[in-house]
Amino acid sequence: MKRLVITVLLTVFITNVFAADSLAVKYYKYAITYHKQNDLNKALQYYNAAVKKDKKMWQAWLGLGMCYYNMKKYRNAKLIFKYVLMIKPGEKTAEKYLDMINPKINEPSKTAAAGKKQKKLKGDIMWRSAVFPGLGQFYNDELVKGYIYSLSFLASTAAVIKYTIDQQQAVDAYYNANTDFDLKYKAAQDANSRVIIPLAMLGTVWLISIVDGFMTGAEYDKIGVDMNKMNSMIEIKGDMLAFNIINYRY
Secondary structure, eight states: OHHHHHHHHHHHHHHHHHHHHHHHHHHHHHHHHHHHTTOHHHHHHHHHHHHHHOTTOHHHHHHHHHHHHHTTOHHHHHHHHHHHHHHSTTOHHHHHHHHHHHHHTTOOOHHHHHHSOOOOBHHHHHHHHHHSTTHHHHHTTOHHHHHHHHHHHHHHHHHHHHHHHHHHHHHHHHHTOSSOHHHHHHHHHHHHHHHHHHHHHHHHHHHHHHHHHHHHSBOHHHHOOOGGGOEEEEEEETTEEEEEEESOOO
16 A cells, blocks of 8 residues: 555656646747747746746746846846856856846956956965975966065075085084184084074075965955855746845855
């Protein structure tokens, strides 16, 4: 008996699914017909009916967006075209319409936005700077800073190596001396002092490069949220569009 009930329920569910899909296609075809006749109100009505039956039918959403665009309801159209790109990433027509809409509502086009330099994350800059000063700045497209930090670090490293060698030679000269002990002892002390300065510069450049990455990098939540990581719900009623994004997650 239990198995029979489950079978009946599954049959009803599958029948409803196929019926909904069939109706969605039917409404979509009607919408296309009215759209070609430039009867936008009728087309809008049937596009709405199609997406109510099948919320993933991106073709119907696309037609709906085009209707709103032709009716000069650009903000509604923009929301719909964005939704089309969520369920079908890279859809060329939706991208084209978005680029046409943005100037009309005083927003930068996709092409202009792509040309704008985007800050990199703090952590990504900092760990690169920790590996080698200036590397994080190069990664963040700050070339001048990158050259300053990297060259300063290399110069300090070279100075440390040179003065360390000089120090060792001065110490060896003191230990092997037979005369002028005081003079050679002072020379060894001076050589030791000369090592400290470039060594301090080395550490300072390394630290500043990391701190600079922290100061200039972007926080994760300021980079932007991938639209594909949102769970979205769209409700269409008549020619009124309600666009609600729920379960907003990073």
